[in-house]
Amino acid sequence: MATQLEPAVPREGTGRKKLLAAALDLFAERGVSGTSLQMIADALGVTKAAVYYHYKTKDDIVLAVVNPAIEELAVIASEAERKRSRAAQVETVLVGIIDLIVRNRSLYAVLQGDLAVAHVLSEHGAFPELSNRIMALLVGPDPDPGTIVAASILLSGLGEAGFGPRVADIGDEELRGHMLGCARRLLRHRRPSAATP
Amino acid sequence: MATQLEPAVPREGTGRKKLLAAALDLFAERGVSGTSLQMIADALGVTKAAVYYHYKTKDDIVLAVVNPAIEELAVIASEAERKRSRAAQVETVLVGIIDLIVRNRSLYAVLQGDLAVAHVLSEHGAFPELSNRIMALLVGPDPDPGTIVAASILLSGLGEAGFGPRVADIGDEELRGHMLGCARRLLRHRRPSAATP
DNA sequence: GTCTATAGATAGATAGAC
DNA sequence: GTCTATCTATCTATAGAC
Numbered sequence: 295m296a297t298q299l300e301p302a303v304p305r306e307g308t309g310r311k312k313l314l315a316a317a318l319d320l321f322a323e324r325g326v327s328g329t330s331l332q333m334i335a336d337a338l339g340v341t342k343a344a345v346y347y348h349y350k351t352k353d354d355i356v357l358a359v360v361n362p363a364i365e366e367l368a369v370i371a372s373e374a375e376r377k378r379s380r381a382a383q384v385e386t387v388l389v390g391i392i393d394l395i396v397r398n399r400s401l402y403a404v405l406q407g408d409l410a411v412a413h414v415l416s417e418h419g420a421f422p423e424l425s426n427r428i429m430a431l432l433v434g435p436d437p438d439p440g441t442i443v444a445a446s447i448l449l450s451g452l453g454e455a456g457f458g459p460r461v462a463d464i465g466d467e468e469l470r471g472h473m474l475g476c477a478r479r480l481l482r483h484r485r486p487s488a489a490t491p
Numbered sequence: 492m493a494t495q496l497e498p499a500v501p502r503e504g505t506g507r508k509k510l511l512a513a514a515l516d517l518f519a520e521r522g523v524s525g526t527s528l529q530m531i532a533d534a535l536g537v538t539k540a541a542v543y544y545h546y547k548t549k550d551d552i553v554l555a556v557v558n559p560a561i562e563e564l565a566v567i568a569s570e571a572e573r574k575r576s577r578a579a580q581v582e583t584v585l586v587g588i589i590d591l592i593v594r595n596r597s598l599y600a601v602l603q604g605d606l607a608v609a610h611v612l613s614e615h616g617a618f619p620e621l622s623n624r625i626m627a628l629l630v631g632p633d634p635d636p637g638t639i640v641a642a643s644i645l646l647s648g649l650g651e652a653g654f655g656p657r658v659a660d661i662g663d664e665e666l667r668g669h670m671l672g673c674a675r676r677l678l679r680h681r682r683p684s685a686a687t688p
Numbered sequence: 689g690t691c692t693a694t695a696g697a698t699a700g701a702t703a704g705a706c
Numbered sequence: 707g708t709c710t711a712t713c714t715a716t717c718t719a720t721a722g723a724c
Binding site for chain 2: 323324325327328407408409410413429439440442443444446447448449450451452453454455458460461464468469472473475476479480
């Protein structure tokens with residue numbers, strides 16, 4: 295099930311949990327490259343060495359912060375790929391991703407907006423492939439350039455907009471609805487020649 | 492006039508021009524915080540000290556890279572604010588920004604996607620105010636949350652999508668058209684109660 | 689599990705020769 | 707204008723005491 299009630303990265307907890315929450319806040323505010331282990335340690339009120347006890351490298355912290363979102367995305371993609379109709383595939387991806395974004399607004403922005411994260415993921419994980427799967431689900435087979443542009447704008451825009459200050463005071467329920475509306479307006483324009491079976 | 496034939500940051504030139512072009516490439520690929528002055532110097536085949544001859548600080552380089560785009564944005568905003576009808580204001584902003592993005596795809600992504608750039612601009616410039624002006628032109632007075640969400644998605648999405656690898660092989664003319672289509676689809680949904688005079 | 693201490697590398701930045 | 711040389715601060719990361 296893709297829809298959960300808790301955010302992917304808990305705001306409170308002990309040890310690693312608090313560390314990841316603090317790191318996420320800093321990553322979202324200053325960027326991964328702009329965040330030092332010293333800042334993370336200071337935010338927790340501990341020393342750098344204490345941080346290194348939990349994670350061996352900075353990359354490990356980045357991966358640990360971002361991993362819950364990636365796993366949820368993988369679940370969403372698999373769920374969507376099991377649907378038979380194109381419309382159901384698109385709908386499953388949209389509802390799943392928007393729910394993920396709204397539930398944890400800064401995490402998705404860090405995941406897809408930070409170049410340092412992209413760099414780490416391209417080395418340590420299979421995220422590019424997952425990203426391609428999701429894009430393929432959105433645009434379908436043999437997409438025209440217009441659909442590719444629309445889907446690119448949508449995926450980037452949703453992630454960044456969810457974290458932006460202008461939507462900060464919009465409630466989860468309402469934001470979800472508006473984002474879904476935007477997504478459908480963007481993707482549903484003219485149907486190509488082939489009909490959906 | 493907002494539409495120019497040359498990109499805002501020239502690809503070739505001498506001295507400062509080449510420096511800014513190299514810096515932009517690195518900023519777009521690794522992020523500002525992930526780019527050291529040594530990398531910029533190496534890209535030019537010179538030493539760090541040679542870079543410091545042209546610009547006193549790293550922030551100065553960031554500002555110099557991003558400044559042409561900001562100036563163009565200011566021209567677009569002023570041009571749009573002179574229009575009398577809301578529709579003309581929106582159209583002027585959309586055409587101007589999309590032209591700017593397409594003409595120099597990585598520059599706008601760095602300008603609005605990099606947290607380090609945002610940090611520098613909030614200290615050294617009046618970019619937040621300009622950003623608010625453009626947003627206000629897009630959403631109009633007393634915007635409903637749905638319009639704010641749509642405009643946020645649009646502005647973030649256009650910038651990031653213009654630089655993305657998926658649209659890299661789409662020509663300028665065609666990309667411009669698709670982006671304009673997406674923008675109009677996103678912003679033009681239901682009209683509020685007030686009619687446009 | 690958290691600390692001190694420190695290594696080793698690299699960051700941004702400066703002085704002054706050429 | 708571009709260089710060598712160097713400074714200081716900070717970075718990631720490790721070793722080992724408590």
